[in-house]
Amino acid sequence: MNNDFVFEEPLLEGVILKRRNRFIMEVEHDGTIHDCHCPTTGRIGNIVFEDIPCLLSRSKDPARKTAYTVEAISLDLRSQPEKNWIGINQNAANRYVEHFLKNGGFSKMVGEGEQEVMREQKLGISKLDFRIGDTYLEVKTPLVSLQVECGSHIKTTKAAPFSSTDRFVKHINELANSLNDNKRAIMLLCFIYDNPGFAVGVRSTNSNYVGEQVQKSTSKGVEIWQVNFRITPQKVEMMRYFPSIH
Known part of the structure; x- marks a missing residue:
């Protein structure tokens, strides 16, 4: 199918x-x-x-x-x-993820069998993207750094430090807190191109703090996964998804 x-x-x-x-x-x-x-x-x-x-x-x-x-x-x-x-449509990324969640595309990540997929679920002081059964899942679509090769015809500017990390830190901590009552919590890094494996290309102005929060959350059991989609004029295909190692 x-x-x-x-x-x-x-x-x-x-x-x-x-x-x-x-x-x-x-x-x-x-x-x-x-x-x-x-x-x-x-x-x-x-x-x-x-x-x-x-x-x-x-x-x-x-x-x-x-x-x-x-x-x-x-x-x-x-x-x-x-x-x-x-x-580059970060809102559309959630629609793609929802489609494949409902069609069994993420069975290795969230398990097989029918599970209700609920959008925009309140958790603590946040509203996270999905809840599948008793698992909260938040989608992030990084675009600050594009991990692709640029030809000489592409003009670029000097990369500047990235500072808008508050939402990311809040959400990964809420995922960690959800493990007080649930067995699993997932941060899904979504790329609508073939990304070889997420790497921080431009450090933020508070990179050390963000790194500490990620380490603290993953040590509590938050899982970080990556999915690569392929977009064409006709459709979006799932290329692959896998645990992201940090």
Whole structure:
């Protein structure tokens, strides 16, 4: 049985001309330049967004100011017919994870058999992404560093220290606290491209503290897993998932 996440409408290919601000990318599609929604407000690698191929989804809301959302980018040449895509929609990542949770795609991680998959479950002072049976699961989609090779045609800027770690620390500690009443808790690092194995490419301004919190949480039993998806204009496929060793 094919359990891929299939888009209702195929994604459209365009070219990013400029990232005007955190929310808007100027994209040329079919000879017209559109203001398109950028679904992640943070940094995406250290890429300069000039002449970057992208995939767009069309909004179903006629009243929305931006008719398209940038779902993925490619660091391949514009002329390359078959491109490798990097998904950048962090909200969509949860939809992909939910789809594969419900279709048995993560059986080695959460177990086999039917289990209720519940979204946005309150835990302590947080709201975590999923609860499967008695296991809490939080999804993180790192994009600050892209672990892919860039050709000479890609312009980059100097990487700056990353400082927005408060939510990550809060969530991994809530996962650890959930083990007071539950047997398992999982942090899932989600990549919508073939990431060889997560590595911190840009240290944060409080990296030592974050590292201590991760070590403390994993010593209590929090599991860290990684999943790699492949996105194409037609669908999202699960490539592989595995425990992440730190």
